[in-house]
Amino acid sequence: MPSASALPLRLPLPDLEATERLGRALAAILRPGDVVALYGDLGAGKTALARALIRALPGPEGAAEEEVPSPTFTLVQVYERDPAPVWHFDLYRIEDPAEVHELGLSEALGEGITLIEWPERLGGLLPAEALSLTLSYGDEGARAACLDGAGDWPQRLAELRS
Amino acid sequence: MSGAMTKPSEELVVLGIETSCDETAAAVVSGAGKICSDLVLSQLDEHRPYGGVVPEIAARSHMDHIDRLVGEAMAGAGLTYAELDGIAATAGPGLIGGVFVGVMTAKAIALAWEKPFLAVNHLEGHALSVRLSDAIDFPYLLLLVSGGHCQLLAVEGVGRYRRLGGTIDDALGEAFDKTAKLLGLGYPGGPAVEQAASKGDPAAFDLPRPMLGRPGLDFSFSGLKTAVRHAADKAGVLAGAGVLAGAGDDGGHDQTRADLAASFQAAAGDILAERCAKALALFEKDYGTPGPLVVAGGVAANRSLRARLESVAATAGSRLVAPPPKLCTDNAAMIAWAGVERLGLGLVDPLDFAARPRWPLESLSAGG
Numbered sequence: 087m088p089s090a091s092a093l094p095l096r097l098p099l100p101d102l103e104a105t106e107r108l109g110r111a112l113a114a115i116l117r118p119g120d121v122v123a124l125y126g127d128l129g130a131g132k133t134a135l136a137r138a139l140i141r142a143l144p145g146p147e148g149a150a151e152e153e154v155p156s157p158t159f160t161l162v163q164v165y166e167r168d169p170a171p172v173w174h175f176d177l178y179r180i181e182d183p184a185e186v187h188e189l190g191l192s193e194a195l196g197e198g199i200t201l202i203e204w205p206e207r208l209g210g211l212l213p214a215e216a217l218s219l220t221l222s223y224g225d226e227g228a229r230a231a232c233l234d235g236a237g238d239w240p241q242r243l244a245e246l247r248s
Numbered sequence: 249m250s251g252a253m254t255k256p257s258e259e260l261v262v263l264g265i266e267t268s269c270d271e272t273a274a275a276v277v278s279g280a281g282k283i284c285s286d287l288v289l290s291q292l293d294e295h296r297p298y299g300g301v302v303p304e305i306a307a308r309s310h311m312d313h314i315d316r317l318v319g320e321a322m323a324g325a326g327l328t329y330a331e332l333d334g335i336a337a338t339a340g341p342g343l344i345g346g347v348f349v350g351v352m353t354a355k356a357i358a359l360a361w362e363k364p365f366l367a368v369n370h371l372e373g374h375a376l377s378v379r380l381s382d383a384i385d386f387p388y389l390l391l392l393v394s395g396g397h398c399q400l401l402a403v404e405g406v407g408r409y410r411r412l413g414g415t416i417d418d419a420l421g422e423a424f425d426k427t428a429k430l431l432g433l434g435y436p437g438g439p440a441v442e443q444a445a446s447k448g449d450p451a452a453f454d455l456p457r458p459m460l461g462r463p464g465l466d467f468s469f470s471g472l473k474t475a476v477r478h479a480a481d482k483a484g485v486l487a488g489a490g491v492l493a494g495a496g497d498d499g500g501h502d503q504t505r506a507d508l509a510a511s512f513q514a515a516a517g518d519i520l521a522e523r524c525a526k527a528l529a530l531f532e533k534d535y536g537t538p539g540p541l542v543v544a545g546g547v548a549a550n551r552s553l554r555a556r557l558e559s560v561a562a563t564a565g566s567r568l569v570a571p572p573p574k575l576c577t578d579n580a581a582m583i584a585w586a587g588v589e590r591l592g593l594g595l596v597d598p599l600d601f602a603a604r605p606r607w608p609l610e611s612l613s614a615g616g
Binding site: 127128129133134137153155156158159160161162163164188189190227 | 345425426
């Protein structure tokens with residue numbers, strides 16, 4: 087049934103809790119080397135989704151209570167987690183795509199799970215095999231998610247459909 | 249590494265270097281609280297065309313400017329390297345590339361001139377800056393509010409910080425910047441929102457006050473930002489939706505934006521006021537003294553928020569102390585001062601001290 091795994095996958099997110107549930111569901115299928123590009127306007131829920139995802143991954147003692155602040159000003163935050171460290175980028179303030187090298191993007195892509203907010207700023211530097219996740223506004227606080235990606239993403243995302 | 253420790257701490261003179269985020273900065277400060285020189289690259293005349301708008305996040309950019317800036321800070325202070333008692337640099341938290349440039353520069357000077365090296369936590373620089381401007385004693389309650397931080401700390405002494413609460417999502421400065429962006433008010437967002445708010449009605453929009461009345465001392469501003477977006481969209485003033493800010497007569501949109509900015513600022517003020525009132529009560533219980541309440545960080549420059557905090561402090565029988573705006577934004581004078589304080593206690597760092605991109609303030613130890 088090829089249609090069962092066809093992308094893009096569109097999911098309604100009626101409230102913040104649904105956005106966080108999607109983050110936790112993604113955490114369960116991510117592997118070292120994965121890149122998730124988080125698209126969406128200010129306030130669409132990108133950081134909320136990233137926070138839920140990071141909190142759902144097992145880490146060292148105290149990791150569950152560790153704060154996951156917005157990385158808008160720090161540009162990148164790194165979290166020690168299993169199965170790989172999570173690099174959480176926010177490129178909102180980046181002017182020149184080359185600046186991301188200063189932020190450790192190549193280290194992130196080599197060893198970690200990489201979450202990138204405002205991936206538009208990367209231009210052609212965004213890896214082709216990245217999972218693209220777009221959050222958009224619906225009515226009265228609702229959001230919708232649209233997930234797309236090449237490679238084995240169609241198979242891996244199939245279980246999110248349930 | 250001799251000499252410094254035998255001097256009274258008022259006579260110590262320290263060079264400070266700050267490269268942990270957007271700014272390249274160098275300053276020389278004395279133990280008597282005299283700022284001998286204080287240079288921030290984006291505020292120098294030749295950089296004015298850019299107005300500090302473009303973040304200098306690249307390590308290369310810090311590297312291009314730091315030597316000249318340090319030389320000018322020394323010349324401005326009228327001192328030679330031999331006359332310094334120590335070299336301090338921000339060693340974290342921050343962007344590793346930038347921090348590395350500042351730390352390497354400081355270590356090189358320390359090594360060449362056989363001076364003590366002082367690795368300063370950027371947040372400790374903010375936390376102690378009030379003792380440079382106002383010479384207040386420990387302990388005090390600190391509200392640190394900037395673009396990247398929003399936390400309440402009990403400052404018990406040099407290297408002794410107890411975290412009482414912090415933001416669980418966005419920092420307040422970030423909420424100001426994003427509100428400015430949503431309303432098309434320009435950059436930097438803090439002053440832009442404050443200016444628009446001065447012409448607006450703070451009761452015009454009913455915005456949420458996340459965490460208000462909840463136990464604990466944490467903050468949350470993400471929901472407020474989203475509420476501003478929703479209100480702006482509904483009122484037809486969302487930037488980028490065909491509405492241009494400041495385009496003259498636009499059918500009352502300027503007034504709507506001013507009202508929304510004022511309502512946002514009022515909500516932020518309510519949140520800060522409630523949390524600080526609770527923190528002051530806790531502080532008095534734990535330390536037997538009602539403050540003072542110190543506010544530091546870039547958001548401390550906002551006059552409306554400052555007035556709210558002044559009245560909160562007065563109600564609690566405390567007082568508000570705020571360093572001048574130049575010491576509240578990122579600068580090197582506060583790093584040099586933290587260096588003076590640490591050097592005075594003999595808290596010198598080895599030359600193999602590694603820069604720390606993540607470095608929570610409460611993990612510092614004052615040592616002996």
